[in-house]
Amino acid sequence: MARKRYLLTPGPTPVPPEVLAAMAEPVIHHRSPDFKRVLAEARVHLRDVFRTRNEVLVFTASGTGAFESALVNLLSPGERVLAVSCGEFGERWQAMASALGCEVVPLAYAWGEAPRAPDLGRALSESGTEVVLLVHSETSTGVVCDLRSLLGVCREAGAISIVDAVSSLGAVPLETDEWGADVVVTGSQKALMTPPGLSFASVSDAAWARTARATLPRFYWDWQRARKQQESDNTPFTPATSTLVALNVALRQLLDEGLDAAFARHAALGRACRAGIKAMGLELYSPDDDSAAVLTGALTPDGVDAVELRLALRDRHGITIAGGHGDLVGRLFRIGHIGYVDRYDIVTALAAVEAQLVEMGAEVERGVAVAAATDAFEAAVRA
Amino acid sequence: MARKRYLLTPGPTPVPPEVLAAMAEPVIHHRSPDFKRVLAEARVHLRDVFRTRNEVLVFTASGTGAFESALVNLLSPGERVLAVSCGEFGERWQAMASALGCEVVPLAYAWGEAPRAPDLGRALSESGTEVVLLVHSETSTGVVCDLRSLLGVCREAGAISIVDAVSSLGAVPLETDEWGADVVVTGSQKALMTPPGLSFASVSDAAWARTARATLPRFYWDWQRARKQQESDNTPFTPATSTLVALNVALRQLLDEGLDAAFARHAALGRACRAGIKAMGLELYSPDDDSAAVLTGALTPDGVDAVELRLALRDRHGITIAGGHGDLVGRLFRIGHIGYVDRYDIVTALAAVEAQLVEMGAEVERGVAVAAATDAFEAAVRA
Numbered sequence: 001m002a003r004k005r006y007l008l009t010p011g012p013t014p015v016p017p018e019v020l021a022a023m024a025e026p027v028i029h030h031r032s033p034d035f036k037r038v039l040a041e042a043r044v045h046l047r048d049v050f051r052t053r054n055e056v057l058v059f060t061a062s063g064t065g066a067f068e069s070a071l072v073n074l075l076s077p078g079e080r081v082l083a084v085s086c087g088e089f090g091e092r093w094q095a096m097a098s099a100l101g102c103e104v105v106p107l108a109y110a111w112g113e114a115p116r117a118p119d120l121g122r123a124l125s126e127s128g129t130e131v132v133l134l135v136h137s138e139t140s141t142g143v144v145c146d147l148r149s150l151l152g153v154c155r156e157a158g159a160i161s162i163v164d165a166v167s168s169l170g171a172v173p174l175e176t177d178e179w180g181a182d183v184v185v186t187g188s189q190k191a192l193m194t195p196p197g198l199s200f201a202s203v204s205d206a207a208w209a210r211t212a213r214a215t216l217p218r219f220y221w222d223w224q225r226a227r228k229q230q231e232s233d234n235t236p237f238t239p240a241t242s243t244l245v246a247l248n249v250a251l252r253q254l255l256d257e258g259l260d261a262a263f264a265r266h267a268a269l270g271r272a273c274r275a276g277i278k279a280m281g282l283e284l285y286s287p288d289d290d291s292a293a294v295l296t297g298a299l300t301p302d303g304v305d306a307v308e309l310r311l312a313l314r315d316r317h318g319i320t321i322a323g324g325h326g327d328l329v330g331r332l333f334r335i336g337h338i339g340y341v342d343r344y345d346i347v348t349a350l351a352a353v354e355a356q357l358v359e360m361g362a363e364v365e366r367g368v369a370v371a372a373a374t375d376a377f378e379a380a381v382r383a
Numbered sequence: 384m385a386r387k388r389y390l391l392t393p394g395p396t397p398v399p400p401e402v403l404a405a406m407a408e409p410v411i412h413h414r415s416p417d418f419k420r421v422l423a424e425a426r427v428h429l430r431d432v433f434r435t436r437n438e439v440l441v442f443t444a445s446g447t448g449a450f451e452s453a454l455v456n457l458l459s460p461g462e463r464v465l466a467v468s469c470g471e472f473g474e475r476w477q478a479m480a481s482a483l484g485c486e487v488v489p490l491a492y493a494w495g496e497a498p499r500a501p502d503l504g505r506a507l508s509e510s511g512t513e514v515v516l517l518v519h520s521e522t523s524t525g526v527v528c529d530l531r532s533l534l535g536v537c538r539e540a541g542a543i544s545i546v547d548a549v550s551s552l553g554a555v556p557l558e559t560d561e562w563g564a565d566v567v568v569t570g571s572q573k574a575l576m577t578p579p580g581l582s583f584a585s586v587s588d589a590a591w592a593r594t595a596r597a598t599l600p601r602f603y604w605d606w607q608r609a610r611k612q613q614e615s616d617n618t619p620f621t622p623a624t625s626t627l628v629a630l631n632v633a634l635r636q637l638l639d640e641g642l643d644a645a646f647a648r649h650a651a652l653g654r655a656c657r658a659g660i661k662a663m664g665l666e667l668y669s670p671d672d673d674s675a676a677v678l679t680g681a682l683t684p685d686g687v688d689a690v691e692l693r694l695a696l697r698d699r700h701g702i703t704i705a706g707g708h709g710d711l712v713g714r715l716f717r718i719g720h721i722g723y724v725d726r727y728d729i730v731t732a733l734a735a736v737e738a739q740l741v742e743m744g745a746e747v748e749r750g751v752a753v754a755a756a757t758d759a760f761e762a763a764v765r766a
Contacts, residue, residue, distance in 0.1 A: 005409060012410045012624060023625055024407035026388060027395045027578050029703050060445050060580055061603065062620040068603045077600075099602040189621060195410050197443055197580045197623030217460075217599065219482040220444065220451045237445040238572060240580030240623065241395060242406055320412050 006319040008349050010139045010167050010295040010336030012189040012196050015246075016253060019194055022246040030241055036233040038244055043230065045251035046200055049169065049192070049259065050184055052176035056202045057226045060240045063166040063187030066199035068096060069221035070162045070183045074131055074207060076215040077101040082129040082159070084108075084115045084150070088140035088325055089164055093133045100216060105129050111326070112141045112285065117149040124157040131160045131210075137168035140325055142286025142297040142334065144172055151179045160207055166190055166199075170254055171266045171338040172293050182207040188243060191262075193250040193339045197243045203227075266293040268380035269337040269346055275376035276350035276369035280357070285324075285332050297324070297334045301362045306333045309356055317352045343377045391732050392705040393522045393550050393678040393719035394573040398629075399636060402577055405629040413624055419616040421627055426613065428634035429583055432552065432575070432642065433567055435559035439585045440609045443623045446549040446570030449582035451479060452604035453545045453566045457514055457590060459598040460484040465512040465542070467491075467498045467533070471523035471708060472547055476516045483599060488512050494709075495524045495668065500532040507540040514543045514593075520551035523708055525669025525680040525717065527555055534562045543590055549573055549582075553637055554649045554721040555676050565590040571626060574645075574721045576633040580626045586610075649676040651763035652720040652729055658759035659733035659752035663740070668707075668715050680707070680717045684745045689716045692739055700735045726760045 007014045028034040039058070046056035059066045075081060081102045083094045086109035094104045105127045109115055115134075124132070132154050137144045147163065154161040162183040165174055169184065170191030176184050182204040189196035203223060211223055219225075225236045254262055273296040277284060285297035300306045306323060310333055313319045324332025335349050350369040357364045390397045411417040422441070429439035442449045458464060464485045466477045469492035477487045488510045492498055498517075507515070515537050520527045530546065537544040545566040548557055552567065553574030559567050565587040572579035586606060594606055602608075608619045637645055656679040660667060668680035683689045689706060693716055696702045707715025718732050733752040740747045 007410060007412060009412050012412060012621065015410050020407040020409065024403040026403065027390060027398050027572070029390060029392050029395060030579070032697070032703055060443070061448065062443050062622070064620040065444065065448075065603045096602040099605070100600040187621065189410070195623065195625040196413070196621045197626055217483040219479040220448045222482070237447040238395065238570065238579045239445065240578065240626070242578040243580055243623070243626070314415070320415055 003318050006345065006348055008335050008337070008345060009320055009322040010190065010334060010338060013191070013193065013336060013339035014341065015193055015195055016250065016340045018253070019246045019250045022249045023195060023242050025242065025245055028241055030235060030238050035241060038248060039230070039233045039235070041248050042244055042251070045248065045255060048255055049251060050176045050202045051174065051178070052202045054176070054202045054204055055227055055230060056200050057223060057230065058235065058239065058244070059199045059201070060197065060237070061199050062196065063185060063199045064092070065221070066185045066187070066201045067093060067162070067164060069201055069223065070185060071097055071100055071102070072216040072218040072221050073211045073223045074160060074162065074183070074214050075100070075102050076213070078103060080105050080127065080129045081131045081133060082107060082123055082127055083133040084120065084135065086113050086115055086141065086143060087111045087135070087138035089138055090135045093135070093164065097133065112143065114143045114145050115150060117146065117153045120150055121153045121157070124153065124159055129159065131162065133162050135164040136174060137165070137172065137294045139167045139295065142292050142295045144168060144291040144294060147174065148179045151181055155180045160210055167294050167338060170262060173263050176202055188247055191338045192247065193254065194247045195243055197240045198247060266338060268377050269293070269341060269343065270296065271380045272343060272346045272373040272377035273335055273337055273350070276346065276373035279368040279372035280354060280364050285328070294338050295334050295336045297332055299331045300333065301357065304357060304360050304362050306331050309333060309360065312356050312359070313352055317356065319349060319352050321349065343374070346373050346377070386701050389702040389728065389731055391718050391720070391728060392703055393717060393721060395579050396573055396576065396719060396722035397724065398576055398578055399633065399723045401636070402629045402633045405632045406578060406625050408625065408628055411624055413618060413621050418624060421624070421631060422613070422616045422618070424631050425627055425634070428631065428638060431638055432634060433559045433585045434557065434561070435585045437559070437585045437587055438610055438613060439583050440606060440613065441618065441622065441627070442582045442584070443580065443620070444582050445579065446568060446582045447475070448604070449568045449570070449584045450476060450545070450547060452584055452606065453568060454480055454483055454485070455599040455601040455604050456594045456606045457543060457545065457566070457597050458483070458485050459596070461486060463488050463510065463512045464514045464516060465490060465506055465510055466516040467503065467518065469496050469498055469524065469526060470494045470518070470521035472521055473518045476518070476547065480516065495526065497526045497528050498533060500529065500536045503533055504536045504540070507536065507542055512542065514545065516545050518547040519557060520548070520555065520677045522550045522678065525675050525678045527551060527674040527677060530557065531562045534564055538563045543593055550677050550721060553642070553645060556646050559585055571630055575630065576637065576722045577630045578626055580623045581630060649721060651760050652676070652724060652726065653679060654763045655726060655729045655756040655760035656718055656720055656733070659729065659756035662751040662755035663737060663747050668711070677721050678717050678719045680715055682714045683716065684740065687740060687743050687745050689714050692716060692743065695739050695742070696735055700739065702732060702735045704732065726757070729756050729760070
């Protein structure tokens with residue numbers, strides 16, 4: 001038979017067959033009533049998933065594109081922006097803000113640390129910056145920050161918040177309106193269970209007000225242009241229509257499950273995965289608590305190269321997981337569990353890691369990982 | 384049975400079933416050998432279709448996005464750029480260049496006119512601008528310009544050319560290297576027979592050299608970043624993987640047909656469509672010659688509203704064609720014939736226009752349009 005493949009990275013994530021089937025529907029014209037119905041439905045569903053009454057703008061772009069849209073609509077050349085980082089994506093947004101001509105005031109943590117609200121409060125009052133860049137889920141490390149408290153600090157300081165929720169939205173709680181997030185950015189290819197190619201930004205009234213005095217140049221990313229069109233279920237430029245049709249199928253599935261149920265499922269998957277990793281005697285790199293619901297990062301045993309492990313999982317087992325960066329490239333592997341993932345995906349990943357570690361000469365007790373994961377998952381579901 | 388639908392607009396265009404099926408394949412990870420193979424193949428095919436040895440950069444964005452990438456990589460704030468316009472898209476690029484902070488030197492023609500090389504030569508020598516924006520196929524009017532002669536003028540003046548080939552590339556001859564086009568931009572959703580969501584820009588050595596002194600801010604659109612990644616079959620940000628897999632299927636189909644055969648087919652489709660329109664006694668709006676191979680624009684008879692005609696074609700016949708803009712909205716309709724279109728799509732469109740015009744009380748001789756189109760197509764194929 002054809003080789004079965006398992007995609008267990010923190011994005012792109014596996015896509016439900018019904019969503020894939022929607023990708024293959026005949027192309028519709030983007031100025032037709034058919035498309036208007038599609039966009040109208042997506043706008044409603046996106047608001048539900050973002051838990052916001054704000055308009056959620058749709059961009060044909062990667063998540064990085066929608067994040068860039070936030071910077072160019074809210075900032076001016078030379079303006080200072082406070083950028084919180086504790087991993088690859090936080091550092092990407094710092095590089096982006098610099099490249100776009102802003103002055104970055106960094107609040108930088110070591111990779112793997114979580115940003116702390118008091119630090120942010122101090123940095124805001126010392127710097128007087130009016131815009132803050134936050135990463136909800138730092139995909140490079142598995143750290144999901146306490147966004148609610150960070151946003152509370154932003155609100156107190158009167159600063160506009162831009163939140164990278166690319167790998168968090170739909171997987172872990174994010175209450176855009178209740179927590180007062182001004183701009184929340186995500187992409188189609190993570191917990192929203194859709195192929196990559198679309199990204200989204202919800203925009204608060206305060207952020208809209210600020211766009212009027214932000215002078216970074218913009219055209220493709222121009223929010224005013226996008227909103228004006230979206231209000232009549234249009235887009236300013238030809239959108240990725242097929243991906244939007246598929247997105248609606250995925251969002252219906254997510255909302256049918258229920259957002260809170262999805263959050264509970266992701267938390268249970270995280271518990272199961274951590275239990276399995278620890279049962280094998282491996283050291284966790286991602287946090288050992290329920291915040292780590294997006295992915296589980298673990299270190300290989302001494303003498304086992306993480307790159308070799310990943311290549312063998314991929315080539316011998318058909319299982320794609322993610323690696324580490326920088327100093328940790330030879331030690332860290334990351335198992336993603338966002339989106340269309342259930343307990344048996346975790347079982348599969350753990351069974352394969354165990355089998356391959358044994359193959360590579362590591363001392364791992366057989367069977368304990370899957371058993372521990374199963375127990376942890378069932379305990380989580382019963383709780 | 385389910386209603387059959389016919390998409391005969393100049394983009395998005397109908398997509399072959401094999402390409403749609405590829406959209407539904409399981410999602411692959413963008414940092415995997417599977418994806419590297421996909422991108423490597425796309426890079427080769429794109430060069431073939433662009434007829435260039437230059438790298439063709441891939442963007443997850445609409446065509447407008449790839450065009451913006453050209454401006455921000457080649458221009459600096461306040462710099463003057465000569466922008467040739469004769470319709471909606473030429474005017475869009477003028478608006479974009481202004482929005483990005485450049486000074487637009489317009490060479491503007493009335494909608495429906497074709498730009499002329501001597502005018503461009505004069506405008507270049509008078510203005511001394513170093514960058515020129517050209518539209519190969521002006522989709523709003525059906526005018527395909529004599530790009531070769533316009534590019535000759537740019538080369539003589541030492542100006543860098545940026546060519547919007549969104550609705551032309553793959554449909555009508557475009558010899559990127561032989562004609563000396565510096566930057567050629569296109570999208571996935573026109574003659575490349577793929578759903579929307581990807582766009583492309585080929586970049587000449589002269590254009591690459593210029594990027595070093597262009598200071599418009601850029602990050603998502605940064606060409607250096609894109610090229611550095613593409614050279615190892617990577618992308619800087621998560622790309623629209625499924626659409627890229629589908630693109631390869633479409634490009635293989637196009638290259639299997641042969642580019643020159645595809646150009647001849649489009650020319651024959653244009654002849655067939657014009658013959659049918661004229662046989663019904665309607666007035667052509669697009670040019671009455673083989674340059675009009677992308678779409679046929681025609682005016683409705685007196686007393687027939689073009690918007691009503693289009694709505695009836697869509698709602699009663701399942702056929703989507705395009706309309707007109709501005710003053711011509713009540714008179715102009717446009718039948719696209721790029722991409723996955725054959726003679727029977729033209730027969731379908733003409734038969735439906737005829738039936739609907741009769742229904743709306745116009746005096747149209749029955750049957751003559753399809754007969755004339757058939758004769759014209761067969762004569763073109765025999766020639």
